[in-house]
Amino acid sequence: MSDKDEKVITFLELTNSSDPEEALLLLEQNDWNLENSVNNYFLIHEDDNKQAASSSSPSKSSPINSGEGGNVYYDDQDNVRAPMTAYTDTMIDSNDVYDQFTGRAIPANRRRPQHQQRNNPFETFRNFQAEVKVPSPTAPTRKQTQLAELFKPPLDILSFGSFDTVKKMAEQKKAFLLVNIQDVTEFDCQKLNRDTWSHTGLKSYISNHFVFWQVSKDSNEGAYFVKIYPVQQYPYIGIIDPRTGRNMINTQGKFIDSDQAYSFLQKFVTSKEQPLDETDSKDVKRQKRHTTEEEELEKAIQLSLQGATNQNKQDDQDEQDEQDQQDEQDEQEEQEEQDEQEELQEDEDLSMYEKEIVVPPPNATPIVDETIGKVGDCVIQVRLPSGEVLKGNFQSTDTVQKIYYFVTVKSGIKNFVLMTPFPRVELTGELISKTLQQNDLVPRAILTVKDTP
Incomplete structure (x- = not known):
């Protein structure tokens, strides 16, 4: 008898089994390890042993609780549960809470606050007296209010x-x-x-x-x-x-x-004077001149009336009155001529000023300097009419004239005016001789080029 046959016989004796084929199969699966094969056998037949033990008890139907309040009976012969008892129930809203004691739904508006609900496992560890003393986070404290x-x-x-x-x-x-x-x-x-x-x-x-x-x-x-x-x-x-x-x-x-x-x-x-509405000086002067003419006319009428009521006066007095009236008229004409000369002079000054604003320094000779636009703590960007942007560095003490030279050297444009985008100010006239600091162009500024004829 071989060693394998002895293990098969020992397996059958230990397990009280009568199936040699099953014993041979389990031994082969466990590499002929007798102890592991026996343990696997009892694991496989554990349910069968429980069923055999239950079948040895007296045969009768035993009720069990179904969890719904009724009894359910099992048939011992077929091990099949009897049908559940039919019942009717009402579905509740998800926002409502079901009262397990009364069997009725509690609406959300009648529900107890969450800190009073008993089903929270952390309720026992809360200190409600301490929580009352802590102010709400939304309410400002007295110190914050002060x-x-x-x-x-x-x-x-x-x-x-x-x-x-x-x-x-x-x-x-x-x-x-x-x-x-x-x-x-x-x-x-x-x-x-x-x-x-x-x-x-x-x-x-x-x-x-x-x-x-x-x-x-x-x-x-x-x-x-x-x-x-x-x-x-x-x-x-x-x-x-x-x-x-x-x-x-x-x-x-x-x-x-x-x-x-x-x-x-x-x-x-x-x-500085407070900002006032701009008025036209010419209109003021014209108004003043019209007022003067009305006053002179009134005086002439009064003199005329006076002459009419005093016809009995001597001829020399009449001549004196006429002389006075003539002098006044001459003085009035002289004043009118002087006012006209002042207006013409103002018009010429205004024309020269506008010409100075619109037209930049003509034929300015560019300063050919390799360092122009490269040294300084102020960054100036100049947008040309073609869309190209020139960028240069200048000192805050440099004048606007140097930016004009910089644009002329870099772009070749001669007749143009530099403007600030906001507020729109033309850097011409007296502003050209001022520094970048005085024109509020530091530490950086963006200027635009406006072509002039």
Whole structure:
């Protein structure tokens, strides 16, 4: 007898099995390991052993709970469950809660708050007394309210709206526009609201002489202002002429108290006249001349009446009156001629001024310098009529004339005028001899070229 046959016989004895083929199959699957084969056999026939043990119990039907309140019986012979009892139920809304005690739905509006519901496993660990003492995150604390009141903007003297809107307001009021650009991350800006703009006397002075506009640099209007004006540091305080949009004067990057602000504004107001509606000097002079003619005519009528009522006077008195009237007429004609000469002179001056504005310096000899447009802390971009953009670096002390030479050298254009895009100002006349700093073209600016005949 071989070793394999002995293992088959031992397997049958240990498992009490009568199937040699099954024993041979399990031994071959487990590489003739007797212990593993026996364990696999009992694992396979474990359900059969349980079924045999249950079949040895008395044969009768046993009820079990179906979980729905009724009894369900099993047939021991076929092991088939009896059919479930039919019942009727009502579906509830997903927002309602089912009360397991009453069997009825609880609407959402009558439901207890979640902190009172018992089915939350974390309810036991919550400290409701401590939660009541903690303020709501949406309600500001007393300290926050005091700080907000302390650093609030001067709303009673501010004007609101876009930059164009407040410029029109200032122009209608015939006042300059006072602009304050703030950065919320700079404490000096907050100090301006707390210490400077809150001063009662300064408020009154600003209301009488300016239209006050305050915005943040992060707002749309603030970003627009920073884009078109040379704002480098914060807080920024500037005065704008509402008629031309010119930046008259500014201070930036430092805090100024109420006394310094009052001195800054008063010095500007006393040195500059308030914006007024433009009037035609010729119309004023014509009106003055018409008034003079009416006065002279009235005098002539009075003299005539006086002569008519005093016919009995001596002839020498009549001659004296006529002489006086003739002198007055001569004086009137002389005054008219003088006014006409002044008008002609003004027309000639205006014509020469307009000619100086429209036509740039004729046939200016370009300065051939290799360093032109390459050295300086100011970046100037010049857009040509062809769409090409010239970019050069200049010193803040350079004059506008040097930019004219730079454009002539680089593009070959001779008859042209340089203009700022906003506000639209032609850099001609006296502006040519001024520096870039004086023309508010630092640290960077964009100019356009306008061809002239």
